[in-house]
Amino acid sequence: MATRLNELLRRCWKLVRELSGDDAYERYLLHHAACHAEAEPLSRAKYFRQREQAKWEGIRRCC
């Protein structure tokens, strides 16, 4: 019972982190290791800056 609750909470937390973009850098590192292993990944601060800039280049919010 306790482990199932734990598992549920863990999954909720994972969902919240992914939804908010809190774990974006970790996912980026995974993607980078899988697809571009030869190059050096960006630092956390640099990655975040780039992502934020790119995010607001298009229509993100409406009425």
Added chain:
Amino acid sequence: MNNKIYSTLVWIAVALLGAAAVGGIALNRGESINALWFVTAALCVYAVAYRFYAAWISSKVLLIDPTRATPAERLNNGHDYMPTNRWIVFGHHFAAIAGPGPLVGPTLAAQFGYLPGTLWILIGAVLGGCVQDMVTLFFSMRRDGKSLGQMARDELGAIGGIAALVATLLIMIILIAVLGLVVVNAMKHSPWAAATVAATIPIAMLVGLYMRNIRPGRVLEGSLLGIVLLLLAVAGGGWIDHQPDLRVLFDHPGLPLAWAVIAYGFAAAILPVWLLLAPRDYLSTYMKLGTVILLALAIVWMQPHVKMPALTQFVDGSGPIFGGKLFPFVFITIACGAISGFHALIASGTTPKLLSNERDIRMIGYGGMALESFVAIMAMIAASVLDPGVFFAINSPAGVVGKEAADAVAKISAWGFPVAVDQMALLAQQMGEATLFARTGGAPSLAVGMASIFGSAFGQGMLSMWYHFAIMFEAIFILTTLDAGTRVGRFMLQDMLGNIWPKLGQTSWYPSVLLTSGMVVAAWGYFLYIGVIDPNGGINILWPLFGISNQILAAIALCVATGIMVKSGKLKYAWITGLPLAWLVTITSSAVWEKLASDDIRIGFLSAAHSMADKLAAGTLPPEKAAVAPTLIFNLQLDAALALFFAAMLWIIVLDMLRICIRHLGNKPVPPLSEAPHQPSELEEAAWQRD
């Protein structure tokens, strides 16, 4: 087999319950009605429509193919194209489409009574808005996530493409102006509200600095810090309101507040996104989701009674909040809660690039809009739980009911909605406001409604806190839309001007940023200004214009979808987008016609301009009105020209779509379908990703 019988029985029960609830709210007369009926009706209607209509469209019309690779899989680049869990995509998509429109529209439309608005929110959503969002998402996904404008150009031709682009830019400008007006009217002579809203700016900047420099990329930490500060700002605003020296600093009439909003909009457009826009967006998203969930829980728990009648006498067009008959103005006013053209821009932008499987389209496109429509139902409930007299006292502009409280109360009571001066004074005092008369715009009455629902659920003692919390919550995401919209308008303008002088098209060249941001802010700032100086409160002019432009954008999206449908040989199914399109063309054209040709000066722009010019010439206007009269006359003529322009855009694109369809059916050459070729999906059906 047993399972099948069981599920059939459950769906029959849901359908019957929904029919009973809709029938109950439709046939109820003269008694107050439990708000739970609205919630039940809405949930059953969405469930049945989602289970049957949306499923039928996706399997029989769109031919959703779960084995086909999505653009996210084929073009995966780790940031914008990326296969993503469908719940995450749903969250992002809903956060992007949910804005202040579905809160304001139903509140204003409640002047006709609760019934017309509620029915249109339900019917319009399941047959129109949800279908529009879903098919646009589908067609964009099959075209590697192309934008609505690109699809219009590829599938219909250059004319359709240009019309879509221009309409989008103009709707953005009207939208920002009207939302700016809603915020200004909420802060007018309210030091508490103005101080709280002002505090959201440094709070957002602080969060921006935190997420960029102190703890880079820690979104949740930064957001939590921001939310705590926002709640403190609500309480702090109340403290300022009680300090005689401080409160005068935030106690302003509409015009200076409008200038402040315009200055803020310009600053937000030229500042880097990480400093203001991005952190404000995080905060407004959490505030919005949190408040919507809280409101749903409070309604279910408290089961407030709806006191607004099902229909009021204002269906004849004489309503105090905005002029115009039930047809077509209830549809124009509800706008985003039933069908929102703006969603087509989101559904053809970011979202299609994240889908990991085609079958997620129904949940995200159709389901996302159904949830948005549910927000509109809750706004309708919050407006209708107020005593109708109070609702009209808050929302009727001084130009209609008179400046003095006694006059307003007498007039509103004479309409058959009793209200008393001391009742309004007590309410204002409970909400921590100097007055609640003539606070047109929807935000204050929604906030009073929400405060009374929250107050009865979580403690009456905090009414003024709840009220200002609701105002802050509306203001923060209105300002986010204002920032983001100004920025998008700037990009579009830079894109267009880049054709004339390429250097202007460089989005990072600072002189061009300043110039184009200034132009966009000046455009919406002008309409905001005319809304503020308008003696009838401005909402009467701007909200119908906004509704018309929004519905026209939806019609453009449905034109693109219908054209694609016919070109791909699905003529017999073209009615699923064709019927909502025909309806939108009918309501927008007749609304534009009334706005141009009506003799009623509260409806027709031109008759209002003539009437004012006559009064000015006859010298019957008081001096302060005579001074602004030439400006107002020019504005009314400009509004008329704009409405005509919107209608012209609509008809151009509708005729262009029909031309393409007729050519296709006559076997003449048309622009080819631009669908990306089929490629089988190799994504593993990993359980963690499917659910």
